[in-house]
Amino acid sequence: MFGVTIxxxxxxxxxxxxxxxxxxxxxxxxxxxxxCGEGTQLQFAKYKIRRSKLRYIFISHLHGDHYFGLIGLLxxxxxxGRTEPLTVFGPPELQQIMQIQLDVSGTAFRFELTFxxxxxxxxxxxxxxxxLTVSCFPTEHRIPCFxxxxxxxxxxxxxxxxxxxxxxxxxxxxxxxxxxxxYLRKDGTLVKNDWVTLPPEQGKRYVYCADTIYDxxxxxxxxxxxxIYHETTYLHVLETQAAERFHTTTVQAATLAAxxxxxxxxxxxxxxxxTELNFFLDETRPxxxxxxxxxxxxxxxx
Numbered sequence: 258m259f260g261v262t263i264x265x266x267x268x269x270x271x272x273x274x275x276x277x278x279x280x281x282x283x284x285x286x287x288x289x290x291x292x293c294g295e296g297t298q299l300q301f302a303k304y305k306i307r308r309s310k311l312r313y314i315f316i317s318h319l320h321g322d323h324y325f326g327l328i329g330l331l332x333x334x335x336x337x338g339r340t341e342p343l344t345v346f347g348p349p350e351l352q353q354i355m356q357i358q359l360d361v362s363g364t365a366f367r368f369e370l371t372f373x374x375x376x377x378x379x380x381x382x383x384x385x386x387x388x389l390t391v392s393c394f395p396t397e398h399r400i401p402c403f404x405x406x407x408x409x410x411x412x413x414x415x416x417x418x419x420x421x422x423x424x425x426x427x428x429x430x431x432x433x434x435x436x437x438x439x440y441l442r443k444d445g446t447l448v449k450n451d452w453v454t455l456p457p458e459q460g461k462r463y464v465y466c467a468d469t470i471y472d473x474x475x476x477x478x479x480x481x482x483x484x485i486y487h488e489t490t491y492l493h494v495l496e497t498q499a500a501e502r503f504h505t506t507t508v509q510a511a512t513l514a515a516x517x518x519x520x521x522x523x524x525x526x527x528x529x530x531x532t533e534l535n536f537f538l539d540e541t542r543p544x545x546x547x548x549x550x551x552x553x554x555x556x557x558x559x
Contacts, residue, residue, distance in 0.1 A: 258283050259409045259461050259559040261484065264300035266525035266551045268490050268504075269322045271295060276553065277322035278526060280486070281306055282463060283556075284389045284409050290314045291405060291465050297326035298333050304554050308334060309341065313384060313391070316347030317467030318402035324351065328358045335366045342369040346383060346393070348401055349374040377401040388412055388460075394478045396469035399503045404467055406478060409559070410460030420453040461559045464519075468526065470500060471509035479517035484559045486551060487513060488526035493540055507537050511544035525551035 260283045265276035277294025288310040290297075301308060311334075316324045324347070334343070345351070352372045359365070373383065375393055378401075384391035392406040413435040421431065426440050426448060434440065440448040464485040466475060479485050490504035499506045507524065514522040522545050524537055531537075534550050541548040549557065 258285055259463070260556045261463060261486070261523070261559065262304060262306070262556040263523075263525070263551045263553050264297055264304065264306075265292075265294045266527060266553055267294075267322075268488075268526045268528050269320070270529040271322075272529050272532075275527065275529070276300060277325070278467075279326065280465065280551075282407050284407070285387075286310065287312045287386070287389065289391070289407065292317055292323040292467065293325075293327040293330060294322045295325040298330040300553070301330070308337065309339070311343065312341075312386075314343065314345045314347075315391070315393075315403075315405050316345065316351055317396075317404070317465075318398060318400055319348055319350060319354075320400065320468065323467065327351075328355060331355075331366070331370070332364065335364070335368065339368045342371065344371045344373060344384075346373045346375055349376070375403055379403070390460075394475075396467055396475065397472045397503065398468045398470065402467050402469065404465055404469070404475070404478060406462060406464045406482070408460045408462045411457045414450070414454035414457055417453050417455065424448045424453060426453065463559045468503065469505060470503045471505050471513070473513070473516070475513060476517045479513065479519055482517070482519045484521045484523065484557060485514060485517075485519045486523040486525060489524040489537055489541070490526050490528050492531070492536060507540035508544060511541040511548060514545045514548070520547065521557075522548040523551040523557060524548060 262281040264279035267275035276296050278292045279294050279297040280291040282289040378395050380394045382392050390408045393403045396402045396404050439450050462482045464482045466487045487510040489507045489510045491499045491506050493506040493508040
């Protein structure tokens with residue numbers, strides 16, 4: 258299972274039916290939280306997200322609509338008796354903010370909470386866990402901000418049973434073949450791994466672009482992804498305002514998706530000035546047809 262569940266798709270000011278940014282990425286038996294706007298823990302309850310499966314939280318930047326829900330979620334996990342470790346990634350200042358909140362309330366978590374600071378401009382892999390790899394990259398916003406690339410990659414090689422039998426390899430060794438090992442027969446013949454296996458299937462990749470101005474430098478991070486999320490705070494008539502506030506319009510996000518040759522585009526981070534979201538699709542789909550609104554409560558398979 259590799260999918261993205263939208264918990265919040267609005268920008269800075271929440272509305273009665275749209276919440277600040279938050280997304281759950283399901284990677285088999287693990288959950289990742291991308292940003293944690295105000296009210297995220299209520300969205301967990303509403304959409305029956307299993308808190309116990311949450312392993313990693315990634316905060317893109319320190320504008321409130323992307324992290325004001327974090328301390329409340331962590332406190333609830335503690336009150337509900339969580340014991341499993343949890344890792345939070347975010348700008349260095351976030352650790353100070355969290356610690357102040359814990360200190361003044363006299364709160365001590367019963368679970369191990371690890372904080373990993375993301376330094377301004379940092380690019381590269383930050384998580385490798387089982388079949389999961391997460392990378393970060395900078396986006397161009399008013400303050401330091403990150404996007405995240407999540408890849409679910411089968412690491413075991415694909416066994417060719419008929420070939421393995423032909424080389425008289427015992428079935429008990431098949432697991433090691435899938436791990437990439439060669440096999441040494443009793444007669445001293447070395448059976449090369451690639452004679453009896455194929456490379457792992459290409460993994461699926463989801464790329465989350467947090468707040469950003471229109472920036473073609475993002476294309477290498479997006480290129481070829483199975484699914485991407487890109488903010489579209491404004492319709493294109495407000496292109497100038499979007500640039501002044503370091504945000505993106507519908508046309509700009511669709512143009513990037515097409516240039517990066519991605520398979521599917523989700524759009525979100527809508528300004529609260531809009532009540533009708535279908536207009537966003539009216540502007541994106543003519544440029545990039547495979548576009549959907551990041552609708553709250555919907556899970557999009559990667």
